[in-house]
Amino acid sequence: MSTSILLPFMPVSGEQLLPFADIVRKGDAExxxxxxxxxxxxxxxxxxxxxxxxxxxxxxxxxxxxxxxxxxxxxxxxxxxxxxxxxxxxxxxxxxxxxxxxxxxxxxxxxxxxxxxxxxxxxxxxxxxxxxxxxxxxxxxxxxxxxxxxxxxxxxxVLRPRMAELAGELADVAVTWLAPPSYLAEVIVPALARGAARVDRPRPRVTAVVHVSLDAPGRDHERIVLAASQAHIRAPHYADMLRRAGIEVDPRNPPGTAAALIGSGTAAVGGAGDILRAIAAYRKAGADEVVLSATGIQTVDGTRASLDALRTVTAAQRSMR
Missing domain, CATH: 3.20.20.30 (Luciferase-like domain)
Structure with missing residues (x-):
């Protein structure tokens, strides 16, 4: 399984992409x-x-x-x-x-x-x-x-089974966002396989985008995960997907939803080893590629912190190859 990275913000200059691209250029991410x-x-x-x-x-x-x-x-x-x-x-x-x-x-x-x-x-x-x-x-x-x-x-x-089946028919890659590993294994991957079987083609690869929060002094993982996910969990189609996965989205208690995302393994938090174990859980669930999103860290702590987190985790992953 490959590990990649997500640019964790909407850029206002092309130069902002280059330090993140350098992680890939050096071979630490795919x-x-x-x-x-x-x-x-x-x-x-x-x-x-x-x-x-x-x-x-x-x-x-x-x-x-x-x-x-x-x-x-x-x-x-x-x-x-x-x-x-x-x-x-x-x-x-x-x-x-x-x-x-x-x-x-x-x-x-x-x-x-x-x-x-x-x-x-x-x-x-x-x-x-x-x-x-x-x-x-x-x-x-x-x-x-x-x-x-x-x-x-x-x-x-892909978020839900019918779109996953369509991706199975047409796509090379199915991209998930905020999908828990259990939901990936029990719902998305089987739906992709059904769609692919209908047209007699291989199942698409699965790319799972996963929000990460690496341990740092004073860092509140729930705050980081909420900063990364709050726009999506307010959207009805994401809330529906999460409820199907057994995660209740309570608009009156966003920190509780963030805690549920952490507890379900949907978000990867802790030390580098903890995050690598979360990546491994996605691999076991059927992901062919995990994309590390430091969007929450970027939002709360800025670019230097998000780059440090991505460099730390991808270097730890490389050392295990």
Whole structure:
């Protein structure tokens, strides 16, 4: 199983990515992932890092479909594979319903249909095919101009079983966020396998994004985990997923929810050894890659602290190889 890192903030300059990219460049992590940024756009930020010498594997976890046509998504992802000389994972997600509505004027009546259409177009364009699809939400007629680059893999963000089954049919990588190891093993991985079996293809790899809080003087792990997760646990689709996993989300008691995330192993806290044991639990649950998110540390204690935590944990992981 590989261990990667997430850029723990929305950047306001390309240079901010470089110390995090350096962890990957030195071989302590497999890939640098970014989430959706509404400051500097993530593909633009990653291209800047590549131009500054970060010729490393990268991925998006996830970029939001309503922001761009699937042709543009495929083109940007392939461009980053060309610029870095490394495989790229183009992770996609729909985004919260109010966000979708604000961009499109209406939400997706069927998010599964919207994702199926969008992901099919991106997948087929990246495979060099001529696409002729007119769907309920997305349409494409044509192809990318041929270009030889490292492979671009299609990723889909998955929270619940039906989307996981769709990812099993279409995606190379299923990306989870805030999914407990038990939920991964009992719900997500079996759903991915069912979807893959329907179309007679291998199950997608599983990439689990995991919030971490490394021991430090005065550090309150519940505060760190809450800072990293509070926006997501307020979203109905994340709250529903967590309840399915047996974690009650109480909007009147956010610290209690953070404690439950820690107690369930969803967040990895403690010393480096504790965090490595949490990573191992995700591996046992079926994760092929764990992405370490120091978002909470970044939010509370700043960039130096988040970099220190990521360097400490990834160096400890390397020493065990």
């Amino acid at each position: 890939r640098l992932w970014t989430g959706q940024s509404l400051l500097i756009e993530p593909h633009t930020a990653l291209a800047h890092a590549a131009g500054a010498g970060a010729r490393i594997a990268m991925g998006t976890s996830v970029t939001l479909m309503p922001l761009r046509h699937p042709f543009q998504t495929a083109l940007e992802a392939r461009s980053l594979a060309a610029l870095t000389g490394k495989p790229f994972v183009a992770g996609l997600g729909t985004g919260p319903e109010p966000f979708v509505r604000s961009l499109r004027g209406r939400g997706y009546d069927s998010p599964l249909t919207a994702v199926r259409e969008y992901a099919t177009i991106v997948r087929d364009l990246l495979a060099g095919e001529v696409v002729d699809l007119t769907g309920e939400y997305h349409a494409m007629g044509g192809a990318l101009v041929a270009m030889d680059t490292p492979r671009v893999e299609l990723g889909l963000g």
